[in-house]
Amino acid sequence: MKSAPSGTTTDHGSVRKIKKYPNRRLYDTQTSTYVTLSEIKKLVMVASPLVVVDAKTGEDLTRSILLQIILEEESAGVPMFSEAVLSNIIRFYGHAMQGHMGSYLESHVQSFMDWQSKLGETSPALSPEVWAQFMQWQTPLMQNMFSGLANPSQSVMAQMQDQMQKQIQNNTEQLLGAMGLRTS
Numbered sequence: 001m002k003s004a005p006s007g008t009t010t011d012h013g014s015v016r017k018i019k020k021y022p023n024r025r026l027y028d029t030q031t032s033t034y035v036t037l038s039e040i041k042k043l044v045m046v047a048s049p050l051v052v053v054d055a056k057t058g059e060d061l062t063r064s065i066l067l068q069i070i071l072e073e074e075s076a077g078v079p080m081f082s083e084a085v086l087s088n089i090i091r092f093y094g095h096a097m098q099g100h101m102g103s104y105l106e107s108h109v110q111s112f113m114d115w116q117s118k119l120g121e122t123s124p125a126l127s128p129e130v131w132a133q134f135m136q137w138q139t140p141l142m143q144n145m146f147s148g149l150a151n152p153s154q155s156v157m158a159q160m161q162d163q164m165q166k167q168i169q170n171n172t173e174q175l176l177g178a179m180g181l182r183t184s
Helices: 037-045 062-075 081-089 099-124 129-135 138-147 154-178
Strands: 016-020 026-030 034-037 051-053
Touching: 026 138, 037 051, 037 062, 051 062
Parallel strands: 016 051
Antiparallel strands: 016 026, 026 034
């Protein structure tokens, strides 16, 4: 979920502003009440646009609060991310492809959400148990759908290698030029 700047409006109305105080308390300015991370999670679940700001500095803390909610969910029982997935995500920090990883994940998660939504529209009367059985049956489909995350296609790998080679060549030419040793 992306947070919109404070005071902007969306299809869902105005963006809900939550202030975080130094004592770690979260204050919902719309309802004039203190809220918990659990209550913020509920707002996220119903796609209510929100922004969390530091009460003193006005700094946007939305991402850190959302990450805190994910951490609590991951620690609460049935984690969504395996250690291998988390390790691979961490490895992208500082990597040449770091900038592309976020948009790649975002587009794939959005595709999955769209797919799930379409399935829900066509079968709204299915119970959670029936959905669970259906999803279990769909595991091979899901694995194929997200296989690009774990095993990028050959073309993506080739594209990454080309980009890295161009960057190395550029850096080498700049270094040689700076030393007065241009080879061209």
